[in-house]
Structures are given as C-alpha cells and as structure tokens.
Amino acid sequence: MRQEATALPLRAEGLRFAAGGVEILHGLDFSLVAGAPTVILGPNGAGKSVLLRVLHGLLEPTGGTLRWSLPAEAAQRRQAMVFQRPVMLRRSVLANALYPLRLAGLPEAEAAARAALDRVGMAALADRPARKLSGGEQQRLALARAWALAPEILFLDEPTAALDPAATRQVEEIIGAIAASGTKVVMTTHHLGQARRLAGDVMLLLGGMLNAQGPAERFFAAPPTAEAAAFLRGDLVW
Amino acid sequence: MNDLGTAATLALGLIAEADATLAQIVGLSLRVSLIAVAIAAAVGLPLGALLAVARFPGRHAIVVALNALMGLPPVVAGLLIYLLLSRSGPLGHLGLLFTPTAMIIAQAVLIAPIIAALARQALEALWEEYAEQLRSFGAGTARAVPTLLWDGRFALLTVLLAGFGRASAEVGAVMVVGGNIEGFTRVMTTAIALETSKGDLPLALALGIVLMAVVLAVNALAQAVRELAARRGA
Ligand SMILES: Nc1ncnc2c1ncn2[C@@H]1O[C@H](COP(=O)(O)OP(=O)(O)OP(=O)(O)O)[C@@H](O)[C@H]1O
Numbered sequence: 001m002r003q004e005a006t007a008l009p010l011r012a013e014g015l016r017f018a019a020g021g022v023e024i025l026h027g028l029d030f031s032l033v034a035g036a037p038t039v040i041l042g043p044n045g046a047g048k049s050v051l052l053r054v055l056h057g058l059l060e061p062t063g064g065t066l067r068w069s070l071p072a073e074a075a076q077r078r079q080a081m082v083f084q085r086p087v088m089l090r091r092s093v094l095a096n097a098l099y100p101l102r103l104a105g106l107p108e109a110e111a112a113a114r115a116a117l118d119r120v121g122m123a124a125l126a127d128r129p130a131r132k133l134s135g136g137e138q139q140r141l142a143l144a145r146a147w148a149l150a151p152e153i154l155f156l157d158e159p160t161a162a163l164d165p166a167a168t169r170q171v172e173e174i175i176g177a178i179a180a181s182g183t184k185v186v187m188t189t190h191h192l193g194q195a196r197r198l199a200g201d202v203m204l205l206l207g208g209m210l211n212a213q214g215p216a217e218r219f220f221a222a223p224p225t226a227e228a229a230a231f232l233r234g235d236l237v238w
Numbered sequence: 239m240n241d242l243g244t245a246a247t248l249a250l251g252l253i254a255e256a257d258a259t260l261a262q263i264v265g266l267s268l269r270v271s272l273i274a275v276a277i278a279a280a281v282g283l284p285l286g287a288l289l290a291v292a293r294f295p296g297r298h299a300i301v302v303a304l305n306a307l308m309g310l311p312p313v314v315a316g317l318l319i320y321l322l323l324s325r326s327g328p329l330g331h332l333g334l335l336f337t338p339t340a341m342i343i344a345q346a347v348l349i350a351p352i353i354a355a356l357a358r359q360a361l362e363a364l365w366e367e368y369a370e371q372l373r374s375f376g377a378g379t380a381r382a383v384p385t386l387l388w389d390g391r392f393a394l395l396t397v398l399l400a401g402f403g404r405a406s407a408e409v410g411a412v413m414v415v416g417g418n419i420e421g422f423t424r425v426m427t428t429a430i431a432l433e434t435s436k437g438d439l440p441l442a443l444a445l446g447i448v449l450m451a452v453v454l455a456v457n458a459l460a461q462a463v464r465e466l467a468a469r470r471g472a
C-alpha cells in the first residue's frame with residue numbers, strides 16, 4: 001500500500017471546527033511529518049478526539065486549511081483510525097481483520113489478516129466472536145485490523161484508556177512496532193508515562209487551542225509554557 | 239360441553255392420522271406464507287437497511303408511510319390486490335384472482351412494510367455504532383447496506399419470524415383474494431373461519447391446534463435465535 005507519493009507532511013493552518021454553534025477547535029497551526037509518534041495531550045473535553053476526527057476526514061473543518069501532500073481523498077485512503085471505543089463487527093476475530101482488507105480490494109487478504117492477528121498475539125483467537133473478547137483483546141484486534149492495512153498514518157484515540165497495566169504494556173509494544181514498521185502514529189492519551197515512552201513529538205491541546213508543541217524530549221524536560229508545566233505536574237486547573 | 243369433547247377427540251384423531259384434507263390445508267398455508275415472507279424479505283430487508291443508512295430527501299416520508307402500513311388491516315391489503323387482479327383490473331388478464339399466487343401476493347404486500355419497518359429499527363441502532371468505523375474503512379452506502387444486513391442477521395431473523403407469524407395467522411387478505419376454494423385456495427385461517435360457521439367443528443379445531451402449534455414454534459424459534467445471538471455477542 002505504501003508507494004512513493006506520501007500523504008505526509010500535513011500542514012494545518014488556522015484549523016477550526018464548530019458544531020451546533022459552538023466552536024470546539026479555535027484555529028490550530030501545526031504540521032505533521034513522518035517519523036516517531038505524535039502524541040496529543042490535554043484534559044478531558046480539550047478537543048483531542050474531535051481533532052483526530054477532523055484530521056481523518058470524518059468531520060469537515062469549519063475554518064482554516066488542512067493541506068495533505070496528496071489530494072484529500074487519496075490521503076484519506078492512506079489512513080486508518082482506532083476509536084476511543086473500538087468498534088467490533090458482529091463477526092469472528094478473523095472476519096473483523098479481513099473486513100477492511102476486502103473492502104480495499106487488497107490481494108491475499110486472508111493471509112494478511114492472519115499475519116496481523118499473529119503480530120498482536122491473537123492468532124489463536126481467530127475464530128472467536130469478536131464482541132466476546134475482553135477489552136484489552138478488543139483493543140489489540142482493533143490495532144491489528146488497522147495495522148493490516150499498512151496505513152501511512154494511523155490515528156489512535158486513547159488506545160489504552162480502559163486497560164490494566166499488563167494490557168497497557170502489550171498495547172504500547174504493538175504501537176511501538178507499528179511505528180517501527182514505518183507508519184506515522186498520531187495518538188491521544190492521558191497517561192503521561194505512555195507519552196514519554198512513545199512520543200516523538202507532543203502537542204498540548206487546552207480548551208480547543210494548541211498551547212504548546214514540540215519534540216517530546218524537550219517538552220518533558222523543559223515545558224515550553226506555564227500551562228504545560230502545570231499540566232505535567234498534574235495540577236493544571238482548566 | 240359434550241359437543242366440544244367429541245369435536246376435540248375427532249380433531250386429535252385427524253391430526254394423529256395426518257388426515258389428507260387437513261394435511262393439504264396446512265401444507266398450502268405454510269407454502270403461501272413462506273413464499274410471501276421470502277418475497278417480502280427480498281424487498282423489505284434491503285429497503286430497511288437503506289433507510290437506516292442513507293439520508294436522502296423523502297426518507298422521512300417513507301419511514302412514516304412504512305410505520306403506518308405496518309398497521310394495514312389484512313382485508314384492506316386483500317381488497318387492494320383484489321382490485322388489481324380482478325378481471326377488470328389492470329392485472330386482470332393474468333387470471334390470478336382466486337389462486338394461491340394471488341394469496342402470496344396479498345400476504346407479501348401485507349408484510350413487506352412490516353419487515354422493512356422492523357428491519358430499519360433494528361439496523362438503525364447498529365448503524366449508529368458502526369457508521370464512523372465503516373466510513374473510516376472507506377465503505378460507502380453500497381457496502382454499508384450488505385454489511386448491516388449480515389451483522390444484524392440475528393435481529394433480522396426474528397423480524398422475518400414476526401413477518402411469518404403475522405402472515406400465517408391473518409384471514410382477511412387470503413380470504414378476499416383466494417376465496418377459500420376447497421382443495422385449491424383453502425388455508426388454515428379461512429378454513430377455520432368457514433368450517434366453524436358451517437358446523438365442521440372437528441376440522442376447524444384440528445386446524446386451530448395446528449395453527450397454534452405453528453405460532454408457538456415460530457416464537458420458540460425466535461427465542462432460540464435471540465439466545466444464540468447473545469452467546470455470539472451479537
Ligand atoms: N459532534 C459534536 N457536537 C457538539 N459538541 C461536540 C461534538 N463532539 C464533541 N463535542 C464537544 O467538543 C468538546 C471536545 O470533545 P472531545 O471529544 O474532542 O474531547 P477530548 O479531548 O477527546 O476529551 P476526552 O479526553 O474526555 O476524550 C467537548 O466539550 C464535547 O462535548
């Protein structure tokens with residue numbers, strides 16, 4: 001699926017989104033480039049999930065520009081997304097992994113789906129009904145399903161939100177492997193430790209505005225804004 | 239009381255020996271209703287799924303119309319098909335009036351809106367859950383409809399059973415377009431309606447028992463489907 005022309009880098013200028021007369025994203029400026037994961041941080045309601053949806057093309061920006069390096073539709077086809085609550089089709093684990101591959105008309109779909117399940121340690125569960133899996137297993141299946149598409153960009157919305165520490169570590173390992181395979185991961189999380197472990201760069205979203213952004217190492221070592229410092233200390237009042 | 243006792247004994251006898259007349263009537267009833275459900279499903283299920291997924295002008299009007307048609311009295315459905323098929327009607331030249339085919343058409347018309355409306359309700363909830371994920375996968379309406387029909391298969395099976403229950407228990411539509419002709423268009427409900435008034439209580443009672451058994455079996459099947467669905471996490 002990965003050819004020469006790439007959707008990245010992405011350039012967002014004055015990106016706005018409003019729904020029902022309320023503006024949720026208030027003019028964001030940033031770029032996304034290939035490489036290590038971009039982690040979007042911010043308190044509940046900051047607009048992180050909305051931002052991912054806008055980037056993925058599920059919501060139309062109501063202002064500003066979103067410029068991929070490919071036409072929007074071609075760029076969208078090179079992306080995948082795992083939602084905050086993963087959607088499990090009412091089918092077997094294998095059929096879930098197969099669905100988007102068949103939809104995209106990819107050759108050798110079954111082999112690719114099985115390989116993807118294997119990579120997340122779920123090959124043995126292939127014939128189980130997906131909706132009977134545990135939360136951690138569902139999350140791993142959702143990741144495998146997206147990974148099987150070998151997307152150029154993968155959006156992950158709080159991929160470990162409801163998981164125990166062991167499942168969280170498994171999922172982080174999978175995300176690391178996805179990133180290492182050349183996919184650009186753009187994710188949100190509330191785990192600062194996770195952000196430190198995975199992030200190449202960080203964006204801090206506060207009340208629908210981009211408060212700070214930059215390389216992860218610098219962001220954590222020397223928070224660029226007072227709010228970022230307070231957020232990292234865990235005593236940001238918003 | 240004694241009458242009833244005798245009639246009941248005779249009725250059970252008819253069932254036990256699989257009386258030819260009884261078997262013929264039961265067979266025709268099942269055939270008519272099953273084919274009617276198949277036709278109604280072929281139209282109603284895709285229509286219901288499309289209404290659940292697509293947003294287009296006129297959608298709301300169709301939904302309202304379907305919900306209204308769910309309550310269409312069977313005799314009225316029968317009357318409409320009668321007018322179409324009667325000799326002076328637009329389809330009169332086909333000579334279908336008072337044939338099993340006419341009965342199938344009438345029942346299909348009666349239950350297609352029921353199947354479509356119930357399918358839309360069942361699939362709308364599923365679509366709410368799936369919509370973003372399917373859009374993320376790049377699935378348009380044409381791909382979403384079959385996906386919903388498959389993933390909603392257990393709910394839709396109970397919808398079909400409801401349609402079958404309704405078809406096999408109705409009298410009005412098959413009476414008007416079939417005419418209850420002995421050995422040709424006589425089905426369980428019309429036979430019960432007429433044999434009772436003519437005094438052939440044993441046959442009417444035997445048919446009543448069989449009809450009850452059919453309805454019970456349909457409900458047991460629906461329950462089994464729901465339990466299977468729960469086990470499969472659907
Ligand atoms: N479709 C919508 N219509 C109206 N308001 C919305 C819509 N989607 C989200 N919002 C609002 O936008 C704000 C940001 O929501 P969003 O889900 O992006 O937050 P978040 O940063 O992901 O929070 P969390 O960490 O709790 O997941 C919230 O106030 C939410 O109520």
Ligand SMILES: [Mg+2]
Nearest residue numbers: 048049084157
């Ligand atoms: Mg969120």
